Amino acid sequence: MAYPQKAFVSTTFSSPSFISRRRQVVYANTLLYQLNVLKETGRYDAFKLNWHPSYSDKPNVWPVPNHLFWDSDVAKWIEGACYFLSWKYNAEIDAAVKELVEMIRSAQQEDGYLNIHFTVVDPKGRFTNLRDLHEYNAGHLIEAALAHQDYYGNDLLLQPILKYVDLLCKTFGPGPDQKHGYPGHPEIELALLRLFDKTKDARHRALAEYFIEERGNPRGQDGRHYYDVEAELRGEGEHERPAYWTEERSFWYQQAHKPIIEQETIEGHSVRAMYLLTAVADLVRIDNTGNTGALRNALARLWTNMVDKKMYLTGGIGAMKQWEGFGIDYFLPSGTDEGGCYAETCAGIGVMMLAERMLQLNLDAKFADVMELCFYNAVLTGMSANGKQFTYVNQLASTDTDLSKRAEWFTCACCPPNMARLLGYIGGYLWSQKVDEKSKSVEVAVHLFSSAIIKIPIGDTTVELEQKSNWPWDGKINFAIRNAPEVATTIKLRIPGWATDWKLSPSTPETVLEKGYLTLSPDWLKRHNTFELDIPLKPRFITPHPYTNQDIVALARGPLIYCLEDFDNSWVQDHFKSLVLDPAGNITEDVASNPELGEPCVTLTAHNAAFLRVEESLGPLVPLGKATVKERPAVQQLKFIPYCLRDNRGGKGHMRVGIRRKH
Amino acid sequence: MAYPQKAFVSTTFSSPSFISRRRQVVYANTLLYQLNVLKETGRYDAFKLNWHPSYSDKPNVWPVPNHLFWDSDVAKWIEGACYFLSWKYNAEIDAAVKELVEMIRSAQQEDGYLNIHFTVVDPKGRFTNLRDLHEYNAGHLIEAALAHQDYYGNDLLLQPILKYVDLLCKTFGPGPDQKHGYPGHPEIELALLRLFDKTKDARHRALAEYFIEERGNPRGQDGRHYYDVEAELRGEGEHERPAYWTEERSFWYQQAHKPIIEQETIEGHSVRAMYLLTAVADLVRIDNTGNTGALRNALARLWTNMVDKKMYLTGGIGAMKQWEGFGIDYFLPSGTDEGGCYAETCAGIGVMMLAERMLQLNLDAKFADVMELCFYNAVLTGMSANGKQFTYVNQLASTDTDLSKRAEWFTCACCPPNMARLLGYIGGYLWSQKVDEKSKSVEVAVHLFSSAIIKIPIGDTTVELEQKSNWPWDGKINFAIRNAPEVATTIKLRIPGWATDWKLSPSTPETVLEKGYLTLSPDWLKRHNTFELDIPLKPRFITPHPYTNQDIVALARGPLIYCLEDFDNSWVQDHFKSLVLDPAGNITEDVASNPELGEPCVTLTAHNAAFLRVEESLGPLVPLGKATVKERPAVQQLKFIPYCLRDNRGGKGHMRVGIRRKH
Known part of the structure; x- marks a missing residue:
């Protein structure tokens, strides 16, 4: 039972509990809400392979068409739906899954290919840009097919997916007539290993292994980096840079700047990194050759680098918006006005996946601690109490340009269905x-x-x-x-x-x-x-590492990280930026039973707060002592609520996790 | 006497003084050293218009050919040389200036054009890429010609430059047959206004005014942004991005994202911003129409934004390496390992230029304070005591990848001759x-x-x-x-x-x-x-604004900002990163008379130092109190020297200005 997506069926949640309440919300609201959005946005019908007007839209993030991930949005929803159906039947969901599966089957090309964009919009472009357009969707289709087979017990989805995978196995590999490439967005690797767990087909494992081990090979294709060769074949200009690349050949974005076993620090797009390393951990776990020591070392090294130097107090990862990923060591600003904070919901889900795999390799509670931290903070903050609003980015402090507000959907809608499927198999x-x-x-x-x-x-x-x-x-x-x-x-x-x-x-x-x-x-x-x-749960103060230059304190209680919101502290005008807090003070606990929070939750109140006062126009040199603290207006109390329950009660969207420390 | 480049001749420095010693070094060492480098690198002979092997080199910073600024390197040297010749004659310098002037004259094309790259390497490219390749060199040639005319009293250089300017006046302007463009790297604007001061030729002033006021016009050329139109004419791909652009159409890099009068914050390449605003200030000063109120407001607004929110303790500007320029408000990390610190020497010189112009508009010591801060710290740190080594980037803290070390020259060699000419007219x-x-x-x-x-x-x-x-x-x-x-x-x-x-x-x-x-x-x-x-000079502690998240203290005495170097504190292993300092302690003064420093200087010694200790592997959550301070190994004393005198005595290159504050 190596996969939580399989193991979860052994677990039955009993009510009432925090997790069962969240699962009930997804079952009762989220899945149907998302189904409706899939229909309204065109995703639901997209496997019919008709033209959708939005296919002509200019990409928001060049060179990635806005609809490129539609296949995966649907696949993740199917996966999540199957997990929930195995808990409680719902006729509408069941019917939608069946209809979607029929449409997916009908969309398969004769040779097995199965992808909306490269069938409807750009048939000649198939496999010409793995770097940016990749076969990421295939991974999610595989995972959907596995969940579908487990619940329905038939091969209606698995069968076309296996045919698709056959094509991929033929197309990619070390053979002289095969492409020596690998998807710019990892996901298929972990899916292929899960598929292998079911099929025991050595080709499935071998393709995953190939994608993992070939990745970042500087001389993989005709003595050159695969992404260089395919870019040249596409006729791409030497100085054309995808929006997410800071410089030419920013292959670190795709974790393809060097082979994984040579990577010293965790870099690039954070979701990709998590999905990739999850597959690496699976490969190491099932290895029976004894040859994966270097991969195991890389895993340990990259995990430690991430957790000690590139992870937020909430378990969130990714400081940098441009590449939705990791900054340099200890660069963990709280929000946009300090240089960024991304902490994508999917990345938090990815950390949980990787942490669970690390636990399988080495039963050490440090992995479970991070898994729990992410779940209760970086991940659950991504969905509203009613299960119908979502975040993509999870900053630790709001600003006027990035308020603490959830949205109903996203152009790139990876996070909402990812949340649904996670809560489907959380028992695992x-x-x-x-x-x-x-x-x-x-x-x-x-x-x-x-x-x-x-x-x-x-x-x-x-x-x-x-x-x-x-x-x-x-x-x-x-x-x-x-x-x-x-x-x-x-x-x-x-x-x-x-x-x-x-x-x-x-x-x-x-x-x-x-x-x-x-x-x-x-x-x-x-x-x-x-x-x-x-385990007595007492409020405690935590801080990030001093090298982050974040001289802040945050409140935690048990696995929950807390935040301030303007809803409870309505005097705030500046997102709590000038607030200072003396952690020496007493913290009191209360139970709030606001139904909008979806939980009877423990709130925390601090009392030793004040405001920073800096004299105006001091220029670059502030004489020591000119940045002082003023006690007026007095803050009688600061009321904190769990970060995962933020933005459920309206308000201006002012929020902060880490408060400037009063010395 | 509105221009310090003219006014300086009224001033005679007497010895001994700090400035006269620096000037003597430039006169005795720097000018001849740089002349030799100009010869060795091919710059000296480049106006002969022969092919130089380096012209084939791939650009370090696409799309800018490495040799693009050679004209200006020579021009700045001539300008500096003329200033120093007016102080003390030197036959070798005199002869070189004369030979260079002859070569420049001979390089002029029949229609007046005068530019090495667009004559020898890319004759068809002339005026096709103002955005990146611009007519920046022309500005420095004008300034050289003015200095040359002042010293030699003849028009040998001014005459061809005037002919070149004639061509520019014909080429650029609001007329239907004129290009509605403006150089991506401002400099010519301030030079044209200085030229107008000499010639009183209204076309010279009008062209400067045009370049300033047209800049950033979203509909300047055929209803579109000039840089969009010329890029299209060049056949540039929509997704080709110069190395210094973070995203497509990053016109803020060139301060051309909107008209100057609409710019709210100071953005982009910091040297460009300073040269541009210097010209704006000149334009406002000589205005007799009363129509420059909006430009005057923009100047005040951008100055204040820069000084209060985007300037380092040293007066340095520019946190971001990629675009050699400004980051967001209050983003002022000390070095590479914190996210950057650029503080280019030329940018410091540019701040001095702008501050001097602001003083002319408004005699307020706040401008002179910044001018002096920059001079003694951000600028003078750019040259070694012997005048033969230079910095381009002036970080406030070294790292293993960016040691505190000067270099002998640079591919893009703007800073060294800029330093020489500044000290030539510093009397102004x-x-x-x-x-x-x-x-x-x-x-x-x-x-x-x-x-x-x-x-x-x-x-x-x-x-x-x-x-x-x-x-x-x-x-x-x-x-x-x-x-x-x-x-x-x-x-x-x-x-x-x-x-x-x-x-x-x-x-x-x-x-x-x-x-x-x-x-x-x-x-x-x-x-x-x-x-x-x-004015009693006592050591004092200064800090940056708390919103910089730099909880550091630095030592200053008078206008000098101090730093720690490993030469005096040889135990350092980590660039003083883990050092903490309690500013409550006593500071003692000593006079050092190390001849390598070039100065009998005042050093400062602090005593209340310790080291930060953070327990290993705490992950993202450091419990309060786990980041502590250890008193062992005891630091008996910390010895500081002025930042401008760093890296003159050897050592490992470990240096830091702002020390983590001990609370």
């Missing part, structure tokens, strides 16, 4: 399991907390583990295990890295935390089939 | 004068301090004002005025904005500072023909 992230039929043993590692049951078949019995909690609002989690006596079950409980205090009841004879996981042995579990983990 | 910045023959009155405003005499002819007598000081090391300045009794002389003494304390002896009956200048009346001066201004 909660815990992981190892089953050894021979020794009749099971190991469950609990990564995330909620209210849910996992059922693990072994032999002719089933191990059930249940957790009940009001996480992330309350830190008490009650566990119950139902285990046939002949099965030896071990549980590994994650203790979050930020937890300075926690308690297991009943207690274990000795408490050994191994890489952040507490082991409960089969013997102990036989004596204690219920137990409670209590 | 010291003070300004107004002479009223009718009322027999003279007003001298003293902007900078040194040891020098200015002689101001009025009627058949001469007013002489002498200042003697060891500025910037010592704050005592002794003045003596020699004034015929019939002349009413007023002196306005600048009191620097940073001076918290100062004293005039003998004192004046009442002390009124008007916009930073202290007025000494004719009556008072008749009673006191000698007086002393004492």
Whole structure:
């Protein structure tokens, strides 16, 4: 059960819980809302291969046609729909999936090709610009087909997709007549490895491996970089630069500036980087040749670089708008007026994917900590409480040009359906399991907390583990295990890295935390089939690394990062930019039950606030002491709410996570 | 005497003084050193119009040929050489100027055109790409011709330049057969206005005015932006972007995104912006139509934006390497590892030019403060003590990729000869004068301090004002005025904005500072023909604006900004990045007399230093208190030297101006 998209079916969420409420919103609102948008925007019917007026639009981001990713928008929606259908049937969703599948089948070309743009708009352009226009959509179609097959149990979607993949296997590879290219936007690599997991067809694994290992080869095609050769064949001018390239041959944007095993730092478009490394981790995991040590090292190196030097307090990644990706080490401004902050929702989802894969390679809670941080902050902030509004960019501070406001849809609409499918299979992230039929043993590692049951078949019995909690609002989690006596079950409980205090009841004879996981042995579990983990959730101040030059403090409680909004602090005029906060002060907790938030949530109130005062027109040299703090107008209290619940109650869109620290 | 390039001849520097020592170095070393480089690199002979092998080189910065500015390198050297010849004759320099002038004359085409690249390399390309390849060189040739005419008293250079300008006047303008363009790199505008000052030829002024007012017109040529039209005529691809453009149509790089009077913030290439605004200020000053109010407002607005929000502690401007120019408001990182710091030497020289022009429009010491700040820091740091090494970029902190090291020359060699010519006419910045023959009155405003005499002819007598000081090391300045009794002389003494304390002896009956200048009346001066201004120079801490997110302190003393170098603090391994300094501590002064510094200079020593300690691998969330300060290894003392004297004594090239503040 290496893939959460497969494993999630073992998990049933119970109500009420934070995650089950979010899932219910997606089921009840988001999927149908998005279906309607797919129809209204032309995406739904696009596989009919008729011309759509928007195909003539000038690209917003040259050279990428605005409709290039329509296939993937539909595919992600199908994938998400199938996950939710397996939970609760919905006739409208079911009918739409079936109709879409019929349309996709009908759109396939004789040779297997299956892509709207390169069939309707630019048939001659097929495979001529992998760098920018790539076969990213194919990856999402594969994932949709796998989800479809799992739910419907038929091959109506998988069959045309396999035919498409056959064409790709013929087209790309090391052979003399094959193209030595790889998609500029990774995704197909991880999809092909998931496909291989189903088909066991060695060609599927080999193509993924080829795309991964060929990537960034400076002499891959005719002794030159593949992207140079195809650009020349397209007749592209030497000085033509895609909008997202800062300089000519900015192949780092596509993580193709050098082979992955030589990459020292994580660079470029952040979603691409996450999807690519997720596939790399899968490749390493299934390796049985012993030859993937360099890839494993690259994974560790790039993960560490990202988490320690290129990740926001919210788990968001990507500071730079131009390339939707990573800046230099420690360049993590809070918003547009400081130089940028992108933290795309899809990138947060990508971090979760990669973190889950890293956990499979190495059960270390540091990966689960990041996975949880991203989920509750960088990712969930991307959807409104009602499930009908979304963000693409998730800045840590608003500005007049970039208010903290969600939108109903996007031209490039990757994030909304990505959110829907994530919540469809989120159960697959909660815990992981190892089953050894021979020794009749099971190991469950609990990564995330909620209210849910996992059922693990072994032999002719089933191990059930249940957790009940009001996480992330309350830190008490009650566990119950139902285990046939002949099965030896071990549980590994994650203790979050930020937890300075926690308690297991009943207690274990000795408490050994191994890489952040507490082991409960089969013997102990036989004596204690219920137990409670209590992780007191207290507000705490966090800061980014000093080298970010962000002298700010932010409030966190449990896995949640908090923010200020003008809704609660209506005096704000400047997006809290001049606000200063002394973290020495006391923080009080309240429970808010505003229905618009969708959650009865814990709010936090700070009291030691003031404002920065800088005398006007001091020029470049401010004498020491001229930047002072004024206590008037007095701020009686600052009210914080979780960042993921922002922009649900109206307001001006002024918001800030990290507050300037008062010294 | 509106132009310092004309006015400087009234000033004689006396030794010893900081400025006279720098001038002597340029005279004795720099001019001949640069002459030799001009010869070795091919620039000297280039006006012979032979092919040079480097003309085939691929541009380092597409689409600008590497040799495009050779004409201006030579022109600036001639200009500087003429200024220095008027001080002290040197046969070798004299001979070289004469030979160069002969070569320039011989390079002129029949129709007056005079440009190496567009004569030898690309004759068909003339005037086809003003946006990138422009007539910037023409401006420097005009300035060289003016300096040449002033020193030699003949028209050997001015005559061909006037013929060239005739061609430009015919080519550009509002007429139906004229090109409605303007050079992408301003410079010719200010040169044409200086030329007009000499020739009184209305066409010269009109062309400058046209270039200034047409700039950024969105419908200037056939209803479209001139740069769009000429790009189309060149057959340039829509998506071809010069290396310095972040996006298509980045006309802000050239300050041509909108008309100057509509520009709200200072943007783009910083040298271009300074040269352009200098010309704007000149145009406003000589205006007699009353129609330049909008230009005057733009000047004030852009100056304020620059000085308050886009200027470094050193007076340097330009954070962004890609476009050698301004970033967003308050984006002023100290070095490459924080996101950039450019602060080009020529840009500092440009700020001085603009500040001097602003002073002429409005005698306010805030302009002189910036002029002096730039001179002593952003500009003088650009040349080594021996006058043979130069910087182009002047970061406030070094990194491993950008050490604090000067170079012997540059492919684009604008800065070295710019420095030479600036020191040639620096006397023109010291003070300004107004002479009223009718009322027999003279007003001298003293902007900078040194040891020098200015002689101001009025009627058949001469007013002489002498200042003697060891500025910037010592704050005592002794003045003596020699004034015929019939002349009413007023002196306005600048009191620097940073001076918290100062004293005039003998004192004046009442002390009124008007916009930073202290007025000494004719009556008072008749009673006191000698007086002393004492501005105690004490070390002081300065900081940038808090919105820069640079929580640093820097040391200044008088107009000098200080820095740390590894030469004096040899333990440094990380460019002082982890160093923290408590500004509450005591600062001690010493006098260093290291001959390699070229100056017996005041060094400063701080004692309250420590190091930042951040625990490893904390990921994105650093719990409050985990970034601490360690007192070991103890730093007994931190030794600072003036930033302008850095990199004169060897060492590793580790340097930093702003030190992280210890709280």
